[in-house]
Amino acid sequence: MVRALAENGRHVRVDGNDSLVKELYDPVKKSIAGTDTVQERPLVMNIDMPATGVRQIRVLWIDTPGEFWSNSQHRVDHSSAWQALEEKACSSRALILLLPPHQTLVQKERLNNALTHLKPVEDLPNAEQWVNRLEWWLNFFAERCKGVKHILIAIHKADLFCDVKAESKHWQYRPEGGKSTPWFEYSEYVLDTYFSVASKGIRKYKSSEIGSRTHFFITTTEDQGLLELPWLFLGPYIAYR
């Protein structure tokens, strides 16, 4: 995500970071370096605010290995690292959670037609695993992240499960058009359309205090319009304080 925003950002740009992109991305193999340790990188982001134009925000990007989150054994085996990670997450102002799509969400033709470098590396979870995982997260947020102001949950790799061009056309940010899509409409649409398999757990979560600070998105590196939305949402809050 960071690589895509650094290279192709429109209304959300990661500032002038050629070295950052080189670090993350091998243009020959078209592969992204995986993360195997907790890495902190300061980012400067220029975000185009709807009413007031571009504002710069400074963000500390804490990138974490996927295993910590998906594998409970990993957390046991590396307990001090896990604790440090938890603490970093809980003391953040905002968290962005990227989830892979589940098997039943993905459309076979889209998966087959995806360019090689876009095909998922590991097998996608089935719906039941996906719902369990999500509910682990919601529980984690509710119990450990009470101080976090904004929680954004996005199903990533949207190019595998929807027509990203059409969705982008509908929801993308259009500052020149005057009126932009209200965030509550977008979040509701995403919940109804893409998170429906977990609707019971989400409803319960949404009725809690932390649920009121959580918003839902779909993202993909293949479309800037959708990719930028979480940042456009978050930008004014971070710029304001």
Place this chain on the structure above:
Amino acid sequence: MLKAIKLPLIKPKVTGNEIRILGSKNAGKTTYLAALLRVPRELQKQFPGLDITPLTDDATRLIEATQNIVEQGGKFSATDIGNEPDFYFQIKIPATRKASAITLELVVKDYAGELFEMAAQPHKWSELAPYFDDWCTTQSWMIMLTDWQTNKDNREYKPALEKLVNELNERAKVKPELQNLRIAVVMTKCERGELWPCRLDPEDDLFRVRLPQTHRLLTSKLPPHRLRFFACSSFGVLSDLPGDRDPRPNRYVPTDGSSAESNAYLREPDAWKPYGLISPLYWLSTGRVLHDEYL
């Protein structure tokens, strides 16, 4: 023969005041200030001479944040304890047949909801004490309450206010100017259907009915010239023009299980017309009631 009479130039009166805003979490304190400073277009149309000018960076940034957040279908996150911004701004209210023009120059501080809730818990008093000291350096408190849960009256509001007013009265024995401290108690979010018609008589139709314990406590401890009840709505209703009345709240609450208490958003930014934002500030600053309850 008519003699031309030269009228003396009357400069609008300028009244300065420092106000502390307290109240429960989710009462909408920050959103109130946002709506006030922003002066949405529909409000401006009804009161053409009304002018509200920010005088500090915090105030200007709040206006920007309102444009980028509230008007885009978002809402403010909770104010943090220890991170209270200072809003210094000027309100110019134009002259009408009933009253001359007046300018209010106000310094307003917006406090985290947790602080008000702490006042209801005796073991938290020592933590709250430094804030209370700060609140006693002014002559004006604005207490903002919303009544989403009926048990808030006896579990939170009444005990919190009882502690605050008792401490205030104690402090006033050694600091006599506190005997003139005014308290405006405001019921927020009165755009909600059942509350909207009651906004015209907030004390009797809102507080006495919906927060009876709080009402009884306050009226027993403070004389009328120091206590007044108000109703306001930062979002307002969709339309109140004669011939085009649409008293539906200009509010959207998601249907995903979210609680309305903390999840309302401005529905139609173009129709945004807050109600009753200035009246409490005016009374706190002048001791007089503003001529137009819409303001």
